[in-house]
Amino acid sequence: MGTIVTLIINGLAQGALVFLMASGLSIILGMMGVINFAHGTLFLWGGYSYVWSYYGLRGWVITQTFPEAVPMTSFGAILKIQAVQLPEGAALSFGQELGIFLAALVFAVGVVFLLGFVFERLFIHRVYGNAPAQILITLGVQVVFTDLVRVIWGPNPFPIDRPPFLAGVTALGDARIVHYNVFLIIVGASVALGIHRLLTRSKIGMIIRAGLQSPEHVQAIGIDIKKYFTLVFAAGSALAGLGGALYMPLVGNVVSTAGINNQILAFIVVVIGGLGSFMGSFYGSVFLGLMGVGVALLFPSLSVVANVLIMALVLVFRPDGLFGLAVSKK
């Protein structure tokens, strides 16, 4: 029983992370008809900027409070990532730790938001309505910006820690509940709820929903839909950035291939949930997360191929997605 609870929480946390990526991808695809193969790069940029700013800020705060603190070995290339060792027995207050964590998250999301904005203005807006060109151009952006990460922060993987106040594990009966996983689920659920409310209740959401159905009509009413396209693209990117920032402490290991791997997971979710549907990407993420741990428990040898196998089966039997939610758009 305990194992099952642990696994469900792990699976939901995994799903929450994938959801952060897949939802942005799905809204962009549904509304703008743009498929972004550079989404994994945005994820990666979010992760690296989080790690860099988190350790930079934390190091600065520690040396301010405890001048005798010693810096540890640094990683990175042009920009260094360097942790500072707290003196024996000393600790930062909860408020300080929380502030550092949130500031790093905001920084990472901001960087990726800007990056998404630049991508849209520089590349994407040239290829609206031309799917093959979108695929080719964003694929190129993916390669170039992933290598740029390797140039800036170095190509080698390195270990990182979770923020101390999220690092713990609670034993509940024989279930081991990892705090960070619970935190991920809460973030994922609130983001899902937030976007849902934004889409259904606000003026912006109304325009976006109208844009999902028919951008031409929205334009005809006199709303500058192009401006909303840029905004949606940047916001979707920012979600990927948030996903990346939260992903790095989860795995505790910063690798530059994480971008493409998570992008593929997000693609699978988008296909399972139905292309271009926000709710579809929500259900799809939960499904994928839970299925992942289930397969790992029951058929460990299948865990690599399970995702793709499910995707293939869904496509063969239900081309509109498992829940039939695909937004039809050519």
Added chain:
Amino acid sequence: MNLINLYAKTQNRWFRLSALLSLLLVFLVLPHFQTNSQLIMMSRIFILAVYGMSYDILRGYTGFINLGQAIFFGSGVYMGVIFLNVQNNLWFFLLAAVVIIFYSLVFGWVMSKIVLRTGGVVAGAMITLALGEIVRNIAERWRDVTGGQDGLPLRFSRVALDPLFTDRVGGYYFALAFLVIMTFILRKFIHSPTGRVMMAIRDNDQRARFLGFKTDRYKTIAIIVSAIAAGLSGVVFAVIVRFANTDYLGIGYTLNALLITLVGGTGTLYGAIIGSAFVTWIQSFLLDLGKMYEGFTLLRFPMLFIGSVYILLVIFMPAGIMGGIYHLRDRLNNRLQELRERAETGGVDKASHRTANLPKE
């Protein structure tokens, strides 16, 4: 006026044939004046040209973007190394070729079954990307066969020494022969009735369907043919590089194929040869540069430059080099036609005035 006369001459079939033959002759003599590394580069160019053509059949002639093309190429490389490690002679090479043909046939068919369900280019690209990365993942974990991340070298210990597989010049001729034969076959395929239908699908899927063609069936044929061509080029590539690793299965090598067809021009088949020469040359150039200037970290990331070139190509030159040449040829042909018509109707003055403004290329 000279230019047009010369061009009109090239229309002559015999002239073209002899030009082609003399070009072939140059390539036949060339290896005896080259260093080993140049030989390897030329051989790579020939084989990657076939790989590029295999991609062009799919993307250029049906409009379908397969981001898992490297599955077939990489599998071919592995198959080649594995079979030649058993017995290093022509028979085992041919055996590898037969196996890869069968493998590509089956896997290509399965892939088309999955991909063509949703129909769209976007979904197809997403799914093939996922398939490709999963195959690479499996190969990385299946250490007994693939050697994992360390890769699988071609050993020469168990050799029935065949000059084809040990001598660089032999390898060069081998690659050249492969290119010539595959170009001939793929050209025949493109100009066959099936190829014509594929082009009709590329230009307008719906129209082809209304004309009564089962478009999915033709797309399946295209996927399978391109898979087989890619797999075969992988097997020959194994002879040249003598090493297989999971990079050959990954998105990087699919991107290579995309780049080759983009540089050369999509839907031109021969463009892949130009594209392959350009891409392979620039890659080895960057590699040499990186060795010369150890200090520059930027040079250790060749994909940074290649990717940038690629983005610029997509934005500014979507038809590629060969596409540009074809475009120019069409314009010249139109001009020529116009000139003839004007000459017939007596408007000679106007016509000669017009030729003065022709682009000097």
